[in-house]
Amino acid sequence: MQINKIEHIAIAVRSLDDSIRLYEDVFGFKCYLIEEVKDQKVRTAFFKVGETKIELLESTEAGGPVGKFIEKHGEGIHHIAFAVDDVGKSLKESEEKGIEAIDKSKRQGAEGFDIAFLHPKSTHGVLIEFCEKKTKDK
Numbered sequence: 001m002q003i004n005k006i007e008h009i010a011i012a013v014r015s016l017d018d019s020i021r022l023y024e025d026v027f028g029f030k031c032y033l034i035e036e037v038k039d040q041k042v043r044t045a046f047f048k049v050g051e052t053k054i055e056l057l058e059s060t061e062a063g064g065p066v067g068k069f070i071e072k073h074g075e076g077i078h079h080i081a082f083a084v085d086d087v088g089k090s091l092k093e094s095e096e097k098g099i100e101a102i103d104k105s106k107r108q109g110a111e112g113f114d115i116a117f118l119h120p121k122s123t124h125g126v127l128i129e130f131c132e133k134k135t136k137d138k
């Protein structure tokens with residue numbers, strides 16, 4: 001498998017607005033996109049950091065994955081996303097090597113990326129996402 005780069009690091013936050021202020025006013029980043037991903041029950045905000053990005057995640061429903069995460073762990077790093085050329089192939093290769101996938105096939109995430117997650121129980125406690133950009137400009 002070839003990982004091209006860390007596409008983004010995602011951070012679960014209680015309030016997108018409060019957290020955007022931190023990243024803009026203190027760190028000097030510029031939020032370039034706020035997008036709701038309805039099927040994931042989150043609102044996201046993105047910042048470019050060199051070759052990679054930071055994604056802030058605010059839960060829109062208590063029972064959603066980020067709502068449950070914050071309830072259990074509090075705010076903090078939620079997942080790491082790897083940029084790959086082919087999410088389907090990366091999933092298959094991972095499963096062949098005994099890693100449990102959460103998603104059995106790719107689906108659409110924020111920014112129109114194809115995405116899929118591996119289960120943190122299989123990856124030493126880190127939720128890992130594969131991300132494939134449809135128009136390639138890695």
Ligand code: CMX
Nearest residue numbers: 037040065066068069078079102109110117120125126127
């Ligand atoms: N990182 C590391 N571990 C995590 C985790 C995370 N983000 N979220 C949950 N876990 C842990 C739990 O603490 C639990 O550990 P223990 O068994 O030791 O207590 C374990 O994973 C399983 O938890 P669970 O209660 O059985 O399952 P959940 O219902 O909490 O679901 C998960 C966990 C990872 C399967 C679920 O959150 C999921 O499917 N995530 C993928 C989708 C997602 O995260 N979407 C939000 C972001 C979308 C986006 O970026 O657009």
